[in-house]
Amino acid sequence: MSSSLRRFLITRILLTIPMVLILVTMIFFIMRVLPGDPIRSQLGPRVSEEQADALRERLGLNRPLYIQYFDFLWDMVTLDFGTALTQGERPIRDELGERLPATIELTIPAIAITALIGILSGAFAAKNRKKPIDYSIRLLSIAIYSIPIFFMGLIFQIIFAVRIPILPLSGRMDTLLLTQFESITNFYVIDAILTGNWPALRSALTHLIMPSITLGLALTGVFVRLTRVNMIEMLQSDFITAGRARGIPERRLVYKHALRNTFIPILTLLGLQFAILLAGAVLTETTFSWPGVGRYLVDRIELRDYTAVQATIGVFALFVALISLLMDIIYALIDPRIRY
Amino acid sequence: MAEKELLSQIRNLSVEYKTRLGQVSAVDSVSFDIYKGEILGLVGESGCGKSTMGKALMRMIQPPGKITGGQIIFQGEDIMTYDDNQMRDFRGRKVSMIFQDPMTSLNPTQRVDEHIIEAIQVHEPQVKIEEALKLAEKMIRKLGMQKRRMNSYPHQLSGGMRQRVMVGLGLVLNADLIVADEATTSLDVIVEAQLADQLKDIREEFGVSLLVITHNIALVAEISDRIVVMYAGHVMEIANVEPIFDNPLHPYTRGLLKSIPNIKLNDTEELYKMPGEPPNLTHPPSGCRFHPRCPRVMPICKVHGPDLTEVSPGRFVKCWLYIDHPEKESETIKVEA
Ligand SMILES: Nc1ncnc2c1ncn2[C@@H]1O[C@H](COP(=O)(O)OP(=O)(O)O)[C@@H](O)[C@H]1O
Numbered sequence: 224m225s226s227s228l229r230r231f232l233i234t235r236i237l238l239t240i241p242m243v244l245i246l247v248t249m250i251f252f253i254m255r256v257l258p259g260d261p262i263r264s265q266l267g268p269r270v271s272e273e274q275a276d277a278l279r280e281r282l283g284l285n286r287p288l289y290i291q292y293f294d295f296l297w298d299m300v301t302l303d304f305g306t307a308l309t310q311g312e313r314p315i316r317d318e319l320g321e322r323l324p325a326t327i328e329l330t331i332p333a334i335a336i337t338a339l340i341g342i343l344s345g346a347f348a349a350k351n352r353k354k355p356i357d358y359s360i361r362l363l364s365i366a367i368y369s370i371p372i373f374f375m376g377l378i379f380q381i382i383f384a385v386r387i388p389i390l391p392l393s394g395r396m397d398t399l400l401l402t403q404f405e406s407i408t409n410f411y412v413i414d415a416i417l418t419g420n421w422p423a424l425r426s427a428l429t430h431l432i433m434p435s436i437t438l439g440l441a442l443t444g445v446f447v448r449l450t451r452v453n454m455i456e457m458l459q460s461d462f463i464t465a466g467r468a469r470g471i472p473e474r475r476l477v478y479k480h481a482l483r484n485t486f487i488p489i490l491t492l493l494g495l496q497f498a499i500l501l502a503g504a505v506l507t508e509t510t511f512s513w514p515g516v517g518r519y520l521v522d523r524i525e526l527r528d529y530t531a532v533q534a535t536i537g538v539f540a541l542f543v544a545l546i547s548l549l550m551d552i553i554y555a556l557i558d559p560r561i562r563y
Numbered sequence: 564m565a566e567k568e569l570l571s572q573i574r575n576l577s578v579e580y581k582t583r584l585g586q587v588s589a590v591d592s593v594s595f596d597i598y599k600g601e602i603l604g605l606v607g608e609s610g611c612g613k614s615t616m617g618k619a620l621m622r623m624i625q626p627p628g629k630i631t632g633g634q635i636i637f638q639g640e641d642i643m644t645y646d647d648n649q650m651r652d653f654r655g656r657k658v659s660m661i662f663q664d665p666m667t668s669l670n671p672t673q674r675v676d677e678h679i680i681e682a683i684q685v686h687e688p689q690v691k692i693e694e695a696l697k698l699a700e701k702m703i704r705k706l707g708m709q710k711r712r713m714n715s716y717p718h719q720l721s722g723g724m725r726q727r728v729m730v731g732l733g734l735v736l737n738a739d740l741i742v743a744d745e746a747t748t749s750l751d752v753i754v755e756a757q758l759a760d761q762l763k764d765i766r767e768e769f770g771v772s773l774l775v776i777t778h779n780i781a782l783v784a785e786i787s788d789r790i791v792v793m794y795a796g797h798v799m800e801i802a803n804v805e806p807i808f809d810n811p812l813h814p815y816t817r818g819l820l821k822s823i824p825n826i827k828l829n830d831t832e833e834l835y836k837m838p839g840e841p842p843n844l845t846h847p848p849s850g851c852r853f854h855p856r857c858p859r860v861m862p863i864c865k866v867h868g869p870d871l872t873e874v875s876p877g878r879f880v881k882c883w884l885y886i887d888h889p890e891k892e893s894e895t896i897k898v899e900a
């Protein structure tokens with residue numbers, strides 16, 4: 224790593240701090256402005272005021288707001304995140320530790336599907352611009368793009384879990400197997416391999432198919448468009464014409480020269496799309512009862528569990544920041560013109 | 564020049580672009596020859612169809628353009644009959660091309676050596692990478708660049724160096740013809756002169772033919788052996804460089820020459836700018852396409868177009884001033900609707 228790249232990375236990391244800080248601060252206050260509170264959401268409307276106050280006191284919600292705020296910030300800095308206010312009041316770090324791997328296990332194959340299908344069909348459409356195959360790909364991508372995730376998930380569930388029951392309906396693993404499953408990293412696929420538990424591996428993988436395809440497909444539309452537009456522009460650039468004039472085969476021009484240069488704008492947008500990916504993950508997790516961070520977030524927002532929501536969103540923000548940092552590094556590796 | 568050996572014959576080549584405003588007749592029945600080892604200048608104002616001609620020569624016209632007729636004979640074979648594979652082999656191995664903008668004509672994510680090795684291996688897959696690398700190195704040195712430039716990315720090179728790399732990409736495959744379309748236009752004057760000199764050296768050293776396409780007739784005077792003057796998709800005059808500068812025949816050639824600052828036809832003629840501009844080629848002028856701007860226009864010029872005619876050995880002109888026609892002297896030629 225060159226020293227200039229290192230300096231760039233340090234600056235980037237330092238810049239993420241105010242970004243995340245602003246975000247979590249906003250969430251902190253928005254949660255408290257929203258109607259409803261964690262006490263009522265748990266105890267129901269008919270509890271006495273004394274009972275509510277007692278709980279409030281125990282959870283530290285009676286302290287001045289600024290103290291709660293700095294307390295929360297300190298929890299973020301120490302990566303402790305505090306404890307949830309509802310449903311067992313577990314340490315949030317433990318909750319996320321269990322659920323974050325579930326979300327990552329879902330999103331990685333989804334991204335792979337998106338990137339593979341989206342980029343390849345986008346490039347293929349660009350290569351065959353204005354031919355029937357181009358129109359079909361574009362039409363299909365718009366259609367997929369406009370189907371809501373939960374609806375697509377539901378259709379898949381009806382077809383592949385109910386009508387032709389070849390795939391499990393929801394969850395991460397068969398309940399029966401789960402009771403004896405030894406989880407080390409909470410990435411079930413990895414754990415199953417580590418413990419040599421083949422039936423569990425099989426179950427984990429089959430459970431992954433529908434949710435990851437749903438999430439992957441949902442994001443594919445954007446990628447097809449993005450790749451196609453950028454490829455068309457790239458294919459008209461001088462160096463492609465020059466390559467053609469040098470007798471370089473068309474396939475090589477499209478899939479090596481043009482596509483590699485197209486990765487640069489695509490990657491930038493991929494970084495920006497990451498937030499959308501997380502939003503998609505939330506919906507997918509809800510549809511497939513996937514015990515990931517997304518579902519946790521939705522549940523806890525409903526319960527107005529301030530600390531859990533704050534911490535989860537904080538972690539999301541850190542994640543997005545981390546990914547965009549990663550993008551910048553890949554970017555620098557692909558494009559020699561970029562030297563930080 | 565000693566014994567001239569033919570490399571290529573372009574015969575009645577026509578190219579049209581389909582646009583919303585109609586068919587653009589960018590190259591219309593153009594014929595000329597290219598000899599081995601010569602530098603042939605193709606000049607004309609911009610919009611006259613020079614780039615179209617250059618691309619057509621390699622059958623690189625992209626839609627909405629199309630070659631609508633004619634032949635391109637190269638080393639005795641009509642390349643219009645080639646299939647895709649033969650064309651791919653032809654491009655690069657037989658003819659190579661250098662473009663106007665050196666900033667964009669190399670792949671920004673490929674190093675110089677990768678470009679050269681790729682060009683070699685695409686055409687000769689049996690050449691090993693070490694061998695290709697050696698050839699690449701040799702070429703880089705021949706072009707007067709340091710060996711370390713091999714590892715440079717295009718953005719790390721100056722415009723002049725990039726154009727030399729482009730030249731080198733044509734030379735490593737021993738192309739017989741290099742088409743340089745406004746290759747020096749975007750360079751500054753000194754670098755332009757250097758590149759022009761280098762093109763001459765390359766011709767000497769490699770015996771390659773060069774088709775130098777430019778709107779800059781001064782450049783053509785500087786480096787060419789022969790000149791093809793194009794106007795509005797037609798070839799107007801073909802001649803060796805000295806006679807054309809001593810005694811331009813076609814009124815358009817005269818106009819072009821008069822507008823060069825450092826070449827005066829004779830002391831009495833002032834430097835001037837040719838009036839008007841090239842026509843819109845969706846509706847080219849009737850008869851001689853130059854007639855709306857021609858200082859010596861005759862009635863016949865507006866109705867009948869002259870043919871490109873050999874008026875003396877190796878000298879071709881497309882102008883009624885030098886060609887007979889029964890109605891030439893008539894003042895009352897009916898203008899067709
Ligand atoms: N892709 C294209 N589509 C439509 N018309 C074109 C296209 N390329 C060139 N032309 C037209 O063809 C004519 C010749 O253009 P060109 O060959 O670029 O001329 P030159 O190189 O001499 O400037 C011009 O009238 C131009 O407008």
Ligand code: SF4
Nearest residue numbers: 851854857864882883
């Ligand atoms: S043919 Fe007529 S109009 Fe055309 S250049 Fe000659 S004199 Fe001028």
Ligand SMILES: [Mg+2]
Nearest residue numbers: 613614615745
């Ligand atoms: Mg041009």
